Amino acid sequence: MQTNVLLRNVGVADSYQIETYVQQGGYQALAKVLEEGQPSKVKEVVLNSGLRGRGGAGFPTGRKWMFLPKGVYPRYLVCNADEGEPGTFKDRVLMEHDPHGVIEGIIVSSYACEVEHAFIYIRGEYNLGYQRLRNAIDQAYAAGFLGKNIRGSGYDLELSLIQGAGAYICGEETALLSSLEGKRGHPKLKPPFPAAQGLYRKPTIINNVETLFNVPFIVLNGSDWYRQWGTELSPGIKLFSVSGHVERPGVYEVPLSTPIRDLVYDICGGPKDGVPLKAIIPGGSSTRMVRADVAMEARLDYEALCDVGSDLGSGAVIVVNEKTCLVRLVARLAGFYRHESCGKCIPCREGTDWMYKILQRIERGEGRAEDLPLLLDICNNIAGKSFCPLGDAAVQPVRSSIERFGEEYEFHIREKRCMVDG
Amino acid sequence: MLTDKSKEEIRRIRGEYPDPDSALLPALYLAQKDYGGWLPEEAIDAVAEIMELAPARVGAMASFYTLFQRQPVGRHVIYVCTNVACSLLGAEHLLEYLGHKLGVEPGETSADGRFTLVEVECLGSCGTAPMMQVDEHYFENLTEEKIDRILAELA
Numbered sequence: 001m002q003t004n005v006l007l008r009n010v011g012v013a014d015s016y017q018i019e020t021y022v023q024q025g026g027y028q029a030l031a032k033v034l035e036e037g038q039p040s041k042v043k044e045v046v047l048n049s050g051l052r053g054r055g056g057a058g059f060p061t062g063r064k065w066m067f068l069p070k071g072v073y074p075r076y077l078v079c080n081a082d083e084g085e086p087g088t089f090k091d092r093v094l095m096e097h098d099p100h101g102v103i104e105g106i107i108v109s110s111y112a113c114e115v116e117h118a119f120i121y122i123r124g125e126y127n128l129g130y131q132r133l134r135n136a137i138d139q140a141y142a143a144g145f146l147g148k149n150i151r152g153s154g155y156d157l158e159l160s161l162i163q164g165a166g167a168y169i170c171g172e173e174t175a176l177l178s179s180l181e182g183k184r185g186h187p188k189l190k191p192p193f194p195a196a197q198g199l200y201r202k203p204t205i206i207n208n209v210e211t212l213f214n215v216p217f218i219v220l221n222g223s224d225w226y227r228q229w230g231t232e233l234s235p236g237i238k239l240f241s242v243s244g245h246v247e248r249p250g251v252y253e254v255p256l257s258t259p260i261r262d263l264v265y266d267i268c269g270g271p272k273d274g275v276p277l278k279a280i281i282p283g284g285s286s287t288r289m290v291r292a293d294v295a296m297e298a299r300l301d302y303e304a305l306c307d308v309g310s311d312l313g314s315g316a317v318i319v320v321n322e323k324t325c326l327v328r329l330v331a332r333l334a335g336f337y338r339h340e341s342c343g344k345c346i347p348c349r350e351g352t353d354w355m356y357k358i359l360q361r362i363e364r365g366e367g368r369a370e371d372l373p374l375l376l377d378i379c380n381n382i383a384g385k386s387f388c389p390l391g392d393a394a395v396q397p398v399r400s401s402i403e404r405f406g407e408e409y410e411f412h413i414r415e416k417r418c419m420v421d422g
Numbered sequence: 423m424l425t426d427k428s429k430e431e432i433r434r435i436r437g438e439y440p441d442p443d444s445a446l447l448p449a450l451y452l453a454q455k456d457y458g459g460w461l462p463e464e465a466i467d468a469v470a471e472i473m474e475l476a477p478a479r480v481g482a483m484a485s486f487y488t489l490f491q492r493q494p495v496g497r498h499v500i501y502v503c504t505n506v507a508c509s510l511l512g513a514e515h516l517l518e519y520l521g522h523k524l525g526v527e528p529g530e531t532s533a534d535g536r537f538t539l540v541e542v543e544c545l546g547s548c549g550t551a552p553m554m555q556v557d558e559h560y561f562e563n564l565t566e567e568k569i570d571r572i573l574a575e576l577a
Contacts, residue, residue, distance in 0.1 A: 086544035329510075
């Protein structure tokens with residue numbers, strides 16, 4: 001039930017060195033596309049594979065690439081390695097253990113999009129990932145996989161690596177571009193979308209690490225191969241970061257549309273210490289939490305999770321057992337969004353602060369009867385009214401927990417104590 | 423002071439990007455290292471000078487990102503994640519334990535100047551929670567005993 005494509009080099013000795021990567025069959029996708037010499041063919045196979053963005057939004061990658069305006073150069077490609085969605089740690093595994101896989105994905109994708117300068121924006125805390133990528137980039141230049149006239153093909157590509165400095169908002173693509181341009185990480189108004197006008201106001205493709213990592217495999221094996229897994233709309237394989245109350249948390253690779261139950265019980269060993277589960281947050285903290293019994297009947301794909309009122313997001317499955325106070329958990333998350341709001345727009349800046357304060361007072365046993373409708377009202381004034389998706393994200397844990405676990409809030413407010421602590 | 427080596431590196435990075443302003447993040451990192459782990463006003467001015475930017479722009483940049491310190495810090499900075507996955511596995515308790523041990527509240531530096539304790543958001547180590555970062559290194563699957571050992575080994 002687990003596949004071993006994306007993670008095949010994890011656990012191999014010196015997996016991050018170029019010799020190992022080449023021995024394992026690395027840089028063959030690059031050789032293939034350079035030999036064929038047809039960028040449009042690469043775009044086509046990625047489009048046909050149905051690969052969707054693995055950063056959280058799930059937008060079809062091939063279609064994003066098609067948005068590049070014809071004949072406008074230079075163009076840029078940015079690898080979004082600012083993995084910051086709470087619960088998510090899959091890109092870190094790829095960058096630390098298989099940095100050449102990330103780089104080959106970037107080169108092949110840049111070739112497809114006719115890009116001659118690509119960038120990796122990695123979060124500042126990922127020091128080991130940064131060092132591994134730095135080393136791998138130097139090796140790739142030395143081996144002639146990067147730089148001028150790559151492998152005698154006439155194709156040039158520069159690859160720059162830059163570290164963020166601790167700002168969740170920079171995972172949002174336009175905020176990332178601001179940061180990369182040497183500014184505060186404020187999101188920009190869309191349209192124009194980055195594909196039309198992005199980095200330095202030039203056409204720019206921004207893809208997540210895992211998304212780009214899939215590309216060489218698709219190029220080598222074809223779109224039908226990729227579609228042997230998953231569903232028509234959610235094809236392929238996906239990395240899941242599993243955390244919280246399970247026996248064996250970690251990063252696992254499975255086909256899309258795998259039942260959540262299989263991931264949590266069979267692969268991760270089930271609930272930690274056998275304590276029954278209460279909730280699942282299936283796609284990172286910005287996706288709606290679901291009652292565990294409902295989640296266990298769902299499958300891990302974009303559509304199936306939508307059907308149970310949540311999202312696949314970044315594939316960060318956070319498992320929560322019944323000994324957990326959800327009011328406390330949601331208050332903690334509200335604190336996160338409050339801290340990470342960039343302050344550019346009022347609904348998000350003020351709304352996240354109010355939500356945090358109200359949740360704190362409920363948690364302290366000072367909640368008021370009108371607090372739940374008030375929280376929902378604030379949610380309604382943030383969602384869809386904020387400048388960028390951070391506001392919408394901040395609302396998800398609050399609204400979904402009130403709707404699905406309202407009794408915990410009511411108990412807190414009425415009894416002035418937690419239902420779980422007794 | 424910004425070292426000559428850092429200045430040279432900043433100039434090189436300015437040339438690497440289509441717009442030299444892109445070197446601002448790396449420049450601030452280099453300055454922070456040169457100035458003992460934080461960015462005093464003098465460091466902001468030095469970066470502004472070499473980046474050919476207004477000091478206000480550089481200062482605004484430094485204050486936006488949490489990894490840039492605007493106050494002096496201890497010899498080691500301890501970042502403790504208390505976000506959702508770490509919290510589910512007892513991170514708040516470990517933060518309290520550390521605070522008690524060092525005699526500080528989060529955000530403060532120990533009296534002997536060795537450690538600054540900081541509470542932070544998710545560091546992407548959720549499968550090995552609870553965790554902390556000390557300077558540039560991650561320490562995972564923490565327990566009280568493990569924290570004792572790690573701190574004892576740091577000068």
